[in-house]
Amino acid sequence: MGIAHPYVLRDALESTKPVLTAWSSVPDTGFVSTVARQPFDCVTLDMQHGGHDERSVYDGVDAVVALHKSCVVRIPVGRFDMASRALDFGADAVIAPMVNSVDDAKAFAAAVKYPPVGGRSWGPSRALSIRGLEGGDAHLHNANRATVSFAMIETREAMTALDDILAVDGIDGVFVGPADFSIAWSNGESVDPRRDDMMDTIAEIAQRATAVGKYAGIFAVVPSDAPKFHAMGYGLIAIGFDTAVVAAGARAVLSAANGS
Ligand code: 3PY
Ligand code: MG
Numbered sequence: 001m002g003i004a005h006p007y008v009l010r011d012a013l014e015s016t017k018p019v020l021t022a023w024s025s026v027p028d029t030g031f032v033s034t035v036a037r038q039p040f041d042c043v044t045l046d047m048q049h050g051g052h053d054e055r056s057v058y059d060g061v062d063a064v065v066a067l068h069k070s071c072v073v074r075i076p077v078g079r080f081d082m083a084s085r086a087l088d089f090g091a092d093a094v095i096a097p098m099v100n101s102v103d104d105a106k107a108f109a110a111a112v113k114y115p116p117v118g119g120r121s122w123g124p125s126r127a128l129s130i131r132g133l134e135g136g137d138a139h140l141h142n143a144n145r146a147t148v149s150f151a152m153i154e155t156r157e158a159m160t161a162l163d164d165i166l167a168v169d170g171i172d173g174v175f176v177g178p179a180d181f182s183i184a185w186s187n188g189e190s191v192d193p194r195r196d197d198m199m200d201t202i203a204e205i206a207q208r209a210t211a212v213g214k215y216a217g218i219f220a221v222v223p224s225d226a227p228k229f230h231a232m233g234y235g236l237i238a239i240g241f242d243t244a245v246v247a248a249g250a251r252a253v254l255s256a257a258n259g260s
Pocket of ligand 1: 097154176219
């Protein structure tokens with residue numbers, strides 16, 4: 001057995017400090033490593049809107065875990081088979097977008113949790129290998145707690161079903177997508193993830209999740225919103241969208257070079 005890279009995301013979510021995750025959209029393992037070397041707590045590989053595919057997730061999880069960072073995978077809509085595979089590849093957590101009903105939540109939970117909670121099929125050999133962990137019963141009994149599932153709340157249907165989604169055994173937390181939420185909020189009029197009149201409801205989602213012992217996560221389009229979201233009860237906050245970070249860095253170096 002080589003060096004152990006235990007699952008630490010759940011413990012980090014239990015602490016009082018927010019877990020700040022980079023958001024990786026570029027499906028290149030070298031670039032994922034570069035992102036993971038920056039002082040983020042965690043890297044999220046995005047298969048929904050980002051370019052990540054099964055191959056880049058397979059390699060990317062390894063690259064992130066090897067640097068002692070937590071790795072989260074956002075799967076495409078409804079791809080609960082991929083949720084199991086992301087965990088088989090060694091991810092700490094999976095975010096499932098557009099979980100709009102209890103049935104969606106149950107299907108997601110079934111894919112990410114071993115019996116008796118769910119129906120996940122056994123086969124974590126890649127996860128065990130990259131993490132240097134023992135398999136067998138020890139892992140079977142630990143995996144449901146060690147890995148974390150987040151159901152995205154980003155529509156009116158999801159908001160209506162929130163308490164029932166939170167009550168599903170095997171759903172560890174919810175994750176707000178404020179862009180889609182704003183489209184639903186405005187009945188398709190506009191996309192504005194920071195709209196003021198939505199913030200009380202966004203705070204209520206975290207409050208309702210944490211009140212029943214579940215985690216709350218959110219995507220912060222503007223990183224300086226992170227303390228506000230943490231004060232609302234959000235423990236996992238996505239801040240570092242990879243291409244936006246590169247663009248901001250480019251602007252900063254050019255402005256320094258231009259003396260402005
Ligand atoms: C949203 O804001 O809708 C998201 O899914 C964040 O990535
Ligand atoms: Mg979304």
